[in-house]
Amino acid sequence: xxxxxxxxxxxxxxxxxxxxxxxxxxxxxxxxSFGGGIPDPKNxxxxxxxxxxxxVILEYGEEALxxxxxxxxxILLEEVIKFMGKNGIKVKGVEELVILTGSQQGLDLxxxxxxxxxxxxxxxxxxYLAALNAFAPYQPNIIGIPLDDNGMKTDILEExxxxxIRRKRKIKFIYTIPTCQNxxxxxxxxxxxxxxxxxxxxxxxxxxxxxxxSYFLYEKVETTPLKAMxxxxxxxxxxxxxxxxxxxxxxxxxxxxxxxxxKIILAKxxxxxxxxxxxxxxxxxxxxxxxLEKHLPRIREIYREKRDVMMSSLETYxxxxxxxxxxxxxxxxxxxxxxxxDTELIAQKAIEKYKVAYVPGRSFYPDKSVRxxxxxxxxxxxxxxxxxxxxxxxxxxxxxMR
Ligand SMILES: Cc1ncc(COP(=O)(O)O)c(C=O)c1O
Numbered sequence: 340x341x342x343x344x345x346x347x348x349x350x351x352x353x354x355x356x357x358x359x360x361x362x363x364x365x366x367x368x369x370x371x372s373f374g375g376g377i378p379d380p381k382n383x384x385x386x387x388x389x390x391x392x393x394x395v396i397l398e399y400g401e402e403a404l405x406x407x408x409x410x411x412x413x414i415l416l417e418e419v420i421k422f423m424g425k426n427g428i429k430v431k432g433v434e435e436l437v438i439l440t441g442s443q444q445g446l447d448l449x450x451x452x453x454x455x456x457x458x459x460x461x462x463x464x465x466x467y468l469a470a471l472n473a474f475a476p477y478q479p480n481i482i483g484i485p486l487d488d489n490g491m492k493t494d495i496l497e498e499x500x501x502x503x504i505r506r507k508r509k510i511k512f513i514y515t516i517p518t519c520q521n522x523x524x525x526x527x528x529x530x531x532x533x534x535x536x537x538x539x540x541x542x543x544x545x546x547x548x549x550x551x552x553s554y555f556l557y558e559k560v561e562t563t564p565l566k567a568m569x570x571x572x573x574x575x576x577x578x579x580x581x582x583x584x585x586x587x588x589x590x591x592x593x594x595x596x597x598x599x600x601x602k603i604i605l606a607k608x609x610x611x612x613x614x615x616x617x618x619x620x621x622x623x624x625x626x627x628x629x630x631l632e633k634h635l636p637r638i639r640e641i642y643r644e645k646r647d648v649m650m651s652s653l654e655t656y657x658x659x660x661x662x663x664x665x666x667x668x669x670x671x672x673x674x675x676x677x678x679x680x681d682t683e684l685i686a687q688k689a690i691e692k693y694k695v696a697y698v699p700g701r702s703f704y705p706d707k708s709v710r711x712x713x714x715x716x717x718x719x720x721x722x723x724x725x726x727x728x729x730x731x732x733x734x735x736x737x738x739x740m741r
Pocket of ligand 1: 376440441442443444467516521549551578579580581586590591
């Protein structure tokens with residue numbers, strides 16, 4: 340049967356994720372993977388989670404093992420409100436919140452309820468590639484705004500906004516990862532955050548703030564969430580337990596104006612009815628019992644050391660003409676091979692011959708214009724693997740330069 344002719348136009352715009360493709364390799368024993376944004380598997384708090392899971396099933400099994408409300412479990416909703424409060428984010432109540440099956444679901448539902456073909460969306464360039472993939476099926480016009488070490492260049496953003504208003508185009512939202520940006524590793528300065536909020540107010544724009552990494556800071560930088568600076572209800576905030584505890588829980592959340600959250604909940608109802616109640620109870624207990632508070636500082640130190648090992652390995656092995664960003668936090672180093680090296684072309688060889696995997700940088704740019712960049716994850720591999728993996732990576736690049 341010719342299935343192709345049956346697929347919808349929306350399906351025709353779906354793109355496979357480079358990261359998902361590479362994750363297939365990540366678990367193979369002989370491959371050193373710098374691919375996904377995965378926590379250190381040795382340091383997932385397994386014992387604590389096992390104890391919590393057993394208790395949750397015994398104490399709350401009758402609720403945790405059946406369907407739950409689409410918005411989310413009340414205990415978790417209240418815990419998340421307290422947790423965000425520590426970061427300066429205030430919400431009116433649970434009506435401004437929804438628990439998600441990972442924040443990735445938030446990106447998908449957000450796109451479904453907001454985007455029409457041709458709508459303008461502003462993102463950082465580079466940005467999280469699975470956000471680009473979540474938006475793509477709805478055929479928006481995605482415009483990348485360059486970054487520097489102070490985050491998104493908001494003066495350029497304003498120029499582009501003006502230009503698109505002049506051309507009478509419909510601007511839908513600005514998607515940003517202001518703190519420990521994925522993949523660049525930069526954080527937005529306070530001035531830029533203020534400027535972004537001013538711009539949003541001046542041109543009456545909506546912002547989607549994605550914040551999975553601000554819990555892993557290695558340098559003293561600005562972290563005030565945009566949502567905490569938002570007096571006009573134009574920021575919708577998203578975060579996740581994936582990086583803080585374990586991505587296998589698949590629990591994230593979104594907070595924002597009630598009207599938007601209501602629509603997201605409508606879309607979620609048909610997408611999955613509810614996020615796994617068992618996972619939600621586990622996440623709630625991790626917050627309530629202080630597991631998270633105990634776990635985060637420990638894991639932060641482990642990741643800082645790993646970041647530093649990767650920085651010094653890059654220094655030691657990478658050929659002249661390469662460069663990279665020292666990330667202020669998060670899980671990635673964004674690096675550039677010397678001009679002329681196409682990191683997408685050599686990715687397969689890197690895996691097959693040198694047994695090292697990374698995500699080529701091209702997919703993080705909406706216009707796919709940059710060919711020599713790559714994103715390297717330092718939290719999943721061991722320190723020994725980081726040194727060896729960077730050595731192998733430099734060999735692939737040097738071979739390509741010959
Ligand atoms: C910026 C960003 N947003 C969202 C996600 C999705 O995370 P999850 O669905 O596991 O919560 C990720 C995962 O890597 C990410 O880096």
